Amino acid sequence: MRTTDGxxxxxxxxxxxxxxxxxxxxxxxxxxxxxLSAPRNDPDVAPFDPGEKGWVGSGLAHLAASTAAARVAGTPARATDRAVHGVAAARDLRRAYADTHPARAACFDEFIADFHALGGLDGVGDAYEDAAAAHREAAGSVASPQALATTPLFEAAAVPVKQLARGQADGEIAVSWDDLHGGDPGDPGAFLAHRATYKRQRLPGLVEAAVDDGHLAAPRGTTEYATDHHECPACGSRHVNWVADSTLCLVCSRPTEPTNE
Structure with a gap:
């Protein structure tokens, strides 16, 4: 079971x-x-309870996608509003984690920086610097940065840059684990701080490219290449992306159609 998004x-x-x-x-x-109001169908999982999973991060990832979609839709004022809302929510949640889970609190700083980049807010560079510094400062509380980076909270914080990057890569995985994280897990601070450094370098440009193209790719779900059962009527690709309730073309994110073969 994942999160309850209705x-x-x-x-x-x-x-x-x-x-x-x-x-x-x-x-x-x-x-x-x-x-954000109720992360899962579980009364023991509340948004302000600083659990080890951080399911509430999915709510912030959805708000981030909302902000990106508003930018691509040509409504920058709406995108700004959504970004400001996301920053406020992430800061509020960060406080719930700061005392007991400083490394997870630093992940909320990543979200804050992402909302700055996605919404075109001022201070993008400073926000990412703050996130990187928070990761370095929390290093002493991290036993395994690899395990931490695979929790729902950290995975959710990687969703925006991965989704934006797909649109510039024909739907392929354009942001890998190695891209996003440092090279030495023995140095947890640097390993996790690299997430903020990488996103600072990539995300603003990816947002601008999506706006220029007028296209935001769908997230990547379960995929299959060179199928004999689907073909995209828009671009002719036979690569399929099953995500949420949709069967989409992996390349262009349009609905793909079953073939008669």
Whole structure:
């Protein structure tokens, strides 16, 4: 079981496939609000309880996607509003984690910086520097940075840059684990701080490219290449991406159709 988004993430993905970025932005926002209010169908998992998983991060990732979709839709004022909301939510959640889980609190600093980049807010570089510094300062509390980076919170914080990068790479995985993390897990601070450094270098440019192209790719789900059962009517690709409730072309994120073969 993942997070409880009320079906709004699936609605957002359907809207992305239809190139209806206004609708996608709103659906992602509703998914984010739903997860932020109750991350899972479990009364023991509350958004302000600093658990080890950090399921609430998915809510912030949905708000980040909402912000990106608003930028691509050509509504920068709406994107700014969504980004400001995301920053406020991430800061609020960070306080819940700061005393007991400083390394997880640093991940919320990553989200804060991402919202700055996605929404075109001032101070993007400073926000990422703050996130990198927070990771370095929290290094002493991290036993295994690899394990921490695979928790739902940290995985959610990687979603925005991965999704934006797909649009510039024909749907392929354009941000790898090695890209996002440092080379030496024996130095937890540097290993995790590299996430902020990398996103500072990549995310603003990826946002601008998506805006220029007028296209935000769908997230990557389960994929299959060179199928004999689907072909995209828009671009002819036979690569398939099953994500949420949609069957999409892996390359262009349009709905793909079954063949008669």
């Amino acid at each position: 079906g709004f993430r699936a609605e957002a993905v359907t809207a992305l496939a239809a190139r209806d970025y206004h609708h996608a932005s709103d659906a992602y926002a509703r998914a984010g609000w739903r997860v």
